[in-house]
Every structure is written in C-alpha cells, then in structure tokens.
Amino acid sequence: MSEDALSPYRAKRDPARTPEPVPPPGSVSPGRDDTFVVQEHHASALHWDFRLERGGVLVSWAVPKGVPLDPAVNRLAVQTEDHPVSYADFEGDIAGGEYGGGGVSIWDRGTYETEEWTDGKVKVVLRGSRVEGRYVLFRTGGSNWMMHRMSPPPAGYLPLPARVGPMVATAARAVPEDDERWAYEMAWGGVRAEVHVEGGRPTAWSRDGIDITATYPELRAMAESMGATQAVLDGVLVALDAVGRPSVGLLRQRMDVTGAARVRRLSASTPVTFLVVDVLHLDGRSTTERPYRERRALLEGLGLAGPSWRTPPAWFGGGAAVLTAAREQHLDGVVAKQIESPYRPGARSRAWLRIATPRTRGT
16 A cells, blocks of 8 residues: 555644654555554544554544444444554544544454455454444445444343433431431432433433433533443432532522523533432443442442532431431431332332431421
8 A cells, every 4th residue: 555545644643743653654564454443532522433454554433422332223433534553552642722632542452354345335343352243334425434233232231221210219207217228318409310321422301301401511521521431320410509509599590491502601600510329221231120239339430520520429327427417518308228229210219218307397
C-alpha cells in the first residue's frame, strides 16, 4: 500500500501538539490483517472507535453508541480516516482544540478473521476479552455504515428493559425493632427518577412513567462518564440550596419545564443533582432479584460521583441515629430497606419503610 493511505491522518495532526503516533511519510508495511481494537473516545461527543488492521493500516469507524451486543440492535458506524497500526496501542489525552480532543482508552482488543470484505460490506469474527462473535458492517451511504451483531447475544445477556417501574416504601412510625436486618438512607424529598444509561446516553423516566430526559440535561454528563456501562439507575433529583440542603422551592422551578432554551437557562441558574440509590440492571443482567445488600455493593462499585450526580451513603443498622441525623439536617426522614429484600418494580412494599422525622410526622 502506498504512503497515501495515511496522508489524511497526518494532515489532521501536528506531532508537536498531540501524543498520538504520527508516522513520517513513507510506505506502510502490511501485517497479518488480524488485529482489532475498540477505543473509548471522550471527544466533543462520546463514541467508540472500532478499528480493523488491513493492508498495513487500521481501517476505522466511529460508533457513537458502542459495539452492539444485541443482534436486535444495529448501531451507526461512521467511517473515518485510516489510522497507523501503532494506534492500536494508543491511550492518552488529546489536547482540547486539537482534532479529536479528549481522552482515549482501549476498551477492547484482540484478533479477528475476515469472512467478507468489499467496498460496502465487511463481515468479521471478533475474538476479544469483551466482544466475541460475528459482526457485519454495511454501508448505508457515503461514510455512514451500520454495525450489526450476527451472533446470538452473550450467554445470559438481557437487553436494557424499556422501563422497570419504581418500588415504593410504606409509611411507618418508627425504626424497625430488628434494626440489624435493615439498611437506612436519607429521604431526600425530590423527584424520583429511573435513568437508563446505554452508550453513554441517558433516558430518564419519572415515577409516573413520563420521559423527563430533556427536562434534566444534567444527566448527560453522568451518562457520558459511565462510558460503555449499561445500567438502569433508581434515584432522586434534587436542587440544593446554598448550604447543600435539598430545596423544594428551587426544585419546583425545574419541574415540568419545556423548551430547550428555557431548560438550558434554568440548568445554569438552578442546577439539579441526581442522587443514585439503587441499580436495577447492569451490563446485560437484571439485578432486581438480588438482595439490597448486593445491589448496594454493585452501585458503590460504579463509583458514581460528579458535579451533578453522586451516590449518597447508606447505613447498615443504627436506624435511630440515622433518623436523628436526618432531623438535625432538616430532612424529611429516612427510608429503611430490608438488607435481604429484592427490588419489586412498581410495588409498594413493607420491605421498604419511610419513617418521617418528628418535624414532618403527621403532615
């Protein structure tokens, strides 16, 4: 293959300004045509770069929502310039303002076999640590392709559900007597939200099943930070006052708002924070039948913490002290959850108890 194969790549990069490999002009050396890599790229828009070694270069596609694991889902793949084979090892930060500025990390890599390769169709078998199976990319027009998984889903894989539905606590007057069987969370008094994250993009539903994604654009940054993690998160949207306490008055300014311009203005002046309290689906597996203690461990393992999202603490036992702390912080109360209880979508259950502080009890 001639040196022209990498000319478009070199034309977009200054080796003095980017850590990416920029080989000098000259012929490239064909290899075994059997290496693939998928790189997670947090550029101006999160995407995954899918690259196949062929003819001494990496033929590349940008896949906005990532490599599909479900054969029922096709993903857009936009062909980009060929990259040098050495790019298969690249991880790092491309400076802002440069082409492709943002963080790059290797999401998966391995070997592949070619079954078919034409100008409009590429059919391969991938063997990676995260992705295995037969895939086909087919051109739909210009640089736009679609990526389709031909193999069945991975064993045990479940696609992201359309909606789960919130489990609801039952009102109680006091902390349970068998305190050691319960975990306790603060009752935050915000907007209950079920947030689906896939391909770094969120979809949010209210308790009543209304799509509220556009109303709370703060969720986008959280979803992007999660990369390829697929999840359904249960939590509460709150607006915090100057001392960091949830404010119902501030939150009302954000509720039921429509119109992109107005939402944008309010998200700047009155931001919301998503407090994540449970995980109901994670990376192709439903977690609703797992006990609370296991779901809590999975949630904490996600490390969800950022400018507009966080995982508030939970306490195992010690309910009286938690209720006292809630009263001192002028919160509505606590939610007690049986440690061994599964998640019951759409059900009101005594496995969850909402205990009001004396300040709000009876109102």
